[in-house]
Amino acid sequence: MRRIEANVDPWSRLQAELDAWAEASIEATLWWRDDDAFDDTSALRTLLALTDGLPVSLAVVPEPAVDRLAERLSHHSDITVLQHGFAHRNHAPAEEKKTEYGRHRLGSEISVEIMRGKDRLRYLFPKSIRSIFVPPWNRMDERHIPLLSAHGFEALSTFGPAKPNIELQQINTHIDIIDWRGTRGFVGEAVALVILCDHLSKWRDSEDHTDRAIGLMTHHLDHDKETWRFLERLIEVTSHHPACNWIAVEMLLEQT
DSSP states (O other), X not given: OOOOOTTOOHHHHHHHHHHHHHHTTOOEEEEEEEEEEOXXXXXXXXHHHHTTTSOEEEEEOTTTOOHHHHHHHTTOTTEEEEEOOSSOOOOSOTTSOOOSSOTTSOHHHHHHHHHHHHXXXXXXXXXXXXXXXXXXXXXXXXXXXXXXXHTTOOEEOOBSSOOTTOOSEEOOBOEEOBOTTTTSSBOOHHHHHHHHHHHHHHHHTSTXXXXXXXXXXXXXXXXXXXXXXXXXXXXXXXXXOTTEEEOOHHHHHTTO
C-alpha cells in the first residue's frame, strides 16, 4: 500500500496537477476499461448510467456472455467491447498466479479458444467490438501472444508498464481501484488519487505525453458504494477540466 501524506487533500492535488497540464498548454488523456462483463446486471446498469457520454471499453468474457448484455449495450454508442479471454477460467497450478493463458497450456488449444471467443463476440456485438485482447488476470505467457496477431488482434491490453520484446501494440491500464490483496474492496480515494497523480506528473514531464493515455481499470461487479462515489466524483472533476480528456480506445489504435 502506498504511503499517503497526512493533511493533504488528494482531490486538491489532482486539481493542481491538472492545472499544471493546462499551464503547460497540454492535454492529459485518459481511457477507461471495465472488466468481467457477461450479463445485463444492476451493477452494469449503474456503470452505464454513471459514464453516460464517456467512452468506456467493456472487457467481455465470451463464453458466458448472453444476449441480454448485447441488447443493453446496443443503446449505448459510447461503449466498445474488448475480448476478455474466453471463459475467465484459471488453468495455472495452485502455487502459481492465476491465468487462463499460461505456459502449461498448448498453443493449439488456446488458439481454438481465442477464435471461438472472437466469433461469439462478433456475433453479439458486431458494431462495438474492437480488435484488442484483454487476458483474464492481465496475464498471458509471452509465447502465446503471437496467436493474437494470427487471429487479427491489433493490440494487447493488460495492467502496468508495457513489457519489452512484444511486437503487438500494448494499450495498458495503470490505475486499479480494487484492493485485491487485502479487503477486495475499494482501495480508498487517497490511494487511488495518489497513483493517478503520480502518473499524471510523470507523463507531463515526458516528451511522449501526447502519444500516451493513462488507463483506468474497474470491475463493476466488485464495486461497493465507496467505489461508485469515488468514480462519480472522478468523472465530475476530470470531465470539467479543460486539460483532461477521456478518449475512446480506438483512438489509441489509430496512433500506430
